[in-house]
Amino acid sequence: MITLHHAHETRSMRTLWLLLELGVEFHLAVYPFDKTLRTDGFRLLHPAGRVPALEIDGEVMIESGAICEYLCERFPEAGLGRMPGDLDRADWLVWVHFAETLTQHASMLTLQYEGLRPASRRCSLTVDLETRRLQSCFHAVENRLNGTMEGRDTILTSGFSAADIGVAQAIYMGRHFVRIDPYPSLSRWYADVTTRPAFRASLPPSDARIYSRDFYGEDAELLAG
Numbered sequence: 001m002i003t004l005h006h007a008h009e010t011r012s013m014r015t016l017w018l019l020l021e022l023g024v025e026f027h028l029a030v031y032p033f034d035k036t037l038r039t040d041g042f043r044l045l046h047p048a049g050r051v052p053a054l055e056i057d058g059e060v061m062i063e064s065g066a067i068c069e070y071l072c073e074r075f076p077e078a079g080l081g082r083m084p085g086d087l088d089r090a091d092w093l094v095w096v097h098f099a100e101t102l103t104q105h106a107s108m109l110t111l112q113y114e115g116l117r118p119a120s121r122r123c124s125l126t127v128d129l130e131t132r133r134l135q136s137c138f139h140a141v142e143n144r145l146n147g148t149m150e151g152r153d154t155i156l157t158s159g160f161s162a163a164d165i166g167v168a169q170a171i172y173m174g175r176h177f178v179r180i181d182p183y184p185s186l187s188r189w190y191a192d193v194t195t196r197p198a199f200r201a202s203l204p205p206s207d208a209r210i211y212s213r214d215f216y217g218e219d220a221e222l223l224a225g
């Protein structure tokens, strides 16, 4: 049995969404996003006390990018990967892993706004820099979706894949800090992929959210003048 060790609205949401799209049977172990992840028991699963961790085929895997590659290779019939030899293989790898570039900024901003208490512990320089770096990543996704004459409906030319899952889940986190409306192609694509039943099923129950606000960016917008 596959077991996903998960905390709502974190990177493990991307593994959950992928497992649901793959249509495989799995057990979901949900943890609060707090010091529980740093206990000795949890560190047996993830040595650095992070999520996701995935028990599969007698192994415990960490790193959402590696897990994504493994799952797509393990269940190729779902067509969410692009195997060696596929014309979109290089782009698939690039965008599956670009999700992590996006997420590191969203994750730092989540820490600043939701992890640090009281708010006076926040660092305005970090908030400003990370907001700008996240904006650059949103630009990159916008340009990717505009990259052909007619534009793209999915990250890859060849259609929906795990690259859409990774990048869209990173945007799900990042849009709490940078508005997506100024990016028309990104907004259209995000609205489309997030109608998928598997995305909907990966969302947290309303009482288990880690984001207490829908948007935190006013503070950064004020800082930027």
Ligand SMILES: N[C@@H](CCC(=O)N[C@@H](CS)C(=O)NCC(=O)O)C(=O)O
Binding pocket: 010, 011, 012, 037, 049, 050, 051, 052, 062, 063, 064, 065, 100, 107
């Ligand atoms: N590169 C890793 C990062 C894992 C990671 O940092 N996960 C965050 C959640 S988004 C976490 O568990 N943080 C807990 C902590 O930092 O204490 C991956 O992609 O799996």
